[in-house]
Amino acid sequence: MAEKPQSGTLFGMPYNFERPSLKRLVSAYWKPGDDMLVEKPFGIGYTLNLANWRSWVVLAVAGVMLYLERGGDEAEFESESEDEPVEVVVD
Secondary structure, three states: OOOOOOOEOOOEEEEEOOOOOOHHHHHHHOOOOOOEEEEEEOOOOEOOOOHHHHHHHHHHHHHHHHHHHHHHHHHHHHHHHOOOOOOOOOO
16 A cells, blocks of 8 residues: 655645654744745644744734624623613504
């Protein structure tokens, strides 16, 4: 039985199913000379290069959006949802 390759590309998408090591994980997420996206150290696809400043901007924007989604909406609706009578008009 022929062995299947554990890393390569399939339809232009990189994959790597070799057993991950700490050195390979660190070197995959921190590549100072590369673009914002780099190949994942384990799995399929790409991940953020934390040595690139644009990756930190993406993480900051995602964090702000998550904060606003979880915290911003609750405070806005709590002040409006007091126990006041509601008038309903039916024609």
